Amino acid sequence: MNKARRPLIAGNWKMNHGGANACNLASAVKRTTAEFDKVDVVVCPPFTAIAWVAEELRGSAVQVGAQNVHPKDSGAFTGEVSASMLLDAGARWVILGHSERRAMFGETDTLVAEKTRVALDVGLRPIVCVGELLEEREKGQTLDVVKRQLNAFASILADKPGVGAIAYEPVWAIGTGKTAGPAEAQEVHAMIRARLREISAEVAEKTRILYGGSMKASNAEGLLACEDVDGGLIGGASLKAEDFAGIALAGQKLA
Numbered sequence: 001m002n003k004a005r006r007p008l009i010a011g012n013w014k015m016n017h018g019g020a021n022a023c024n025l026a027s028a029v030k031r032t033t034a035e036f037d038k039v040d041v042v043v044c045p046p047f048t049a050i051a052w053v054a055e056e057l058r059g060s061a062v063q064v065g066a067q068n069v070h071p072k073d074s075g076a077f078t079g080e081v082s083a084s085m086l087l088d089a090g091a092r093w094v095i096l097g098h099s100e101r102r103a104m105f106g107e108t109d110t111l112v113a114e115k116t117r118v119a120l121d122v123g124l125r126p127i128v129c130v131g132e133l134l135e136e137r138e139k140g141q142t143l144d145v146v147k148r149q150l151n152a153f154a155s156i157l158a159d160k161p162g163v164g165a166i167a168y169e170p171v172w173a174i175g176t177g178k179t180a181g182p183a184e185a186q187e188v189h190a191m192i193r194a195r196l197r198e199i200s201a202e203v204a205e206k207t208r209i210l211y212g213g214s215m216k217a218s219n220a221e222g223l224l225a226c227e228d229v230d231g232g233l234i235g236g237a238s239l240k241a242e243d244f245a246g247i248a249l250a251g252q253k254l255a
């Protein structure tokens with residue numbers, strides 16, 4: 001099987017490994033994925049570890065991302081970090097609009113769009129997250145919710161086709177051990193692709209759409225084999241290099 005797009009396997013470490021442990025994990029990821037030449041591998045540590053991890057990964061193909069950014073470049077925004085600061089620290093990617101940020105930190109579609117614009121302008125590659133709550137899925141609202149979230153930033157991504165990625169993360173599958181089955185994931189991914197195609201054929205062909213939510217080595221192959229699943233955004237299983245490498249290997253095999 002040949003994937004239409006080069007698989008992207010990104011680890012979201014969330015609020016884990018902010019110090020020396022981050023370097024050990026990054027070093028293990030570098031070692032365990034060194035042979036994989038057909039997938040892009042990204043790790044996203046907490047802010048405090050970005051520069052260390054970037055240093056640890058210097059010269060390797062594994063890239064570094066952040067988990068959030070502030071839309072302004074500098075100023076009186078206590079506790080925040082700007083896109084140019086992330087770039088300076090060695091980040092090349094940034095996760096935006098994660099459901100945890102939407103639910104716990106009040107991030108709206110408008111704010112996520114603003115962050116997407118700034119990341120692209122500064123030269124960071126955004127991975128913008130979308131996904132429905134369990135309650136929304138049960139009410140049959142999945143496609144409507146994801147389309148609403150997507151509409152907020154899709155045309156911004158279209159300015160630089162293929163630079164950014166989208167992650168479909170059903171909220172009920174995050175950290176729960178419940179995964180969307182390949183058919184459930186593909187249905188949403190296909191809708192996202194179709195919506196991108198309405199904007200431009202190029203953005204639809206080039207944008208990688210990742211799946212996230214309890215992805216692990218044992219279920220990665222089935223998910224990544226879906227036509228419109230171009231990679232994964234991995235939480236828990238990205239905290240152990242062997243587990244994460246197992247997912248990257250599934251991408252490598254299918255690429």
Ligand code: 13P
Pocket residue numbers: 012098169173174175176177212213214215233234235236237
């Ligand atoms: P889990 O892989 O732990 O379910 O987390 C998914 C996620 O939120 C990645 O951003």
